[in-house]
Amino acid sequence: MLKTVRLLRSTYYYNLSVEGKQKSKPKGGKPRGYSLNKKNQKVCDDLIKEFIIESIDGDAINYGYRKITYHLRKYYNLIINPKKVYRLCKELGILKDQRVIKPKVKKTIAANRIITGSNQLWEMDIKYGYIHGQDKFFYLLNLIDIFDRSIIDYHMGFHCEAKDASALLRKCLIRRNLFEEGVNKPVIRTDNGPQFVSYKFSECCEEIKVEHERIPVKTPNKNAHIESFHRILEDECFKNNEFETYAQAYEAVNDFMVRYNDRRIHSSLGFMSPNEFYTLHFRENLTGIEIRV
Incomplete structure (x- = not known):
């Protein structure tokens, strides 16, 4: 029959011997975008980049990428x-000059301040969320006024770069009507995330x-x-939702932001919401309030 x-x-x-066996997955392909820690939790790549920057600003300043690998395993699990x-x-961009790492832009260390009103000090940072249905992280970049606790605005997406910040x-x-000259x-x-140490954000x-x-670092x-x-x-948002799609995550985050700014009361604001406190502060000119940072 074979001759025929x-x-x-x-x-x-050969085909008889491999019939029914599952083929191995091809090697390579697009990076997953995250790694696991020893608790089997997913840690996204942008957060790992922050760990690397923290490391080379500290004990790992003279390490090559192999030593950094063991440093991440030992201290970040x-x-x-x-x-x-x-x-x-x-x-x-730290491979070539890793042994003489310097910040790319001039670094101004956060100073101790006394804040007495809105629009004096804003803080900006990234929170990572996870979409179970798509096995992907999303990024939520938030900006808060530390005096009235308002989230003035935020950026949400699968990428968060210096241009987004x-x-x-x-x-x-x-x-806040603060964009004009004068x-x-x-x-x-x-913090020292890659979005904030870049030339683009500095410019x-x-x-x-x-x-x-x-x-x-580490403060x-x-x-x-x-x-x-x-x-x-x-x-109040991420733990109560297991997102299947980005649309679900976007809707949940948007609803939370509206509730946080307009309805969620803060004991530090005299049991008012951030927007209520912000409006009252400017209409009635509250005095004597100090926040030390």
Whole structure:
């Protein structure tokens, strides 16, 4: 029969031996966008980049990507291989001059301040959300006025880059009628994420004449108000929803932001909502309120 159909015996028996066996998945392909930690939790790549920046600003300043890999495994409990760390370091542009790492832009350390009104100090930071149905992270960049606790505006999407942070800052200034020349503008405080240490964000701050300061590495207490908001967001929005699509996540986040700004009361604001406190502060000219940061 094999001679009749002109099929080699080796081919015939080989196909019999592999018939029914599951083929292995092809190697390579698009990166997943996250790694797992030792608790089997997903950690997105942008957060891992922040860990790398923290590392080279601290004990790992003279490490190559292989040593950084072991550093991430030991101190951040990540399950990650050197090839991925190499790729992330390359995206950050720190491979060639890693042994003499310097900040790309001039770094202004966050100063101790006494805040007595709105639009004096704004904090900006990123919160990561997860869409179970698509196995993807999304990014939520929020900007808060630490005096009245309002989330002036936010950016949400599958990507969050320096251009998005710059656009959000401009939008918030316009919302508060602070974009014109000659108007006193707030100080912007951020952490050392790649979006905020870039030339593009630095150039934006210089162009619109806004002072940008960054907190020291591993001092989230210096960004306490936005970190506190992110805890509220996690407890009251993300934990109560297991998103199947981006549309579901967007709708849930938008509804939460409206409720937070307009209806959610804060004991630190005299049991008023942020927007209610902001309006009352400017209409009745409250005095004697000080916030030390």
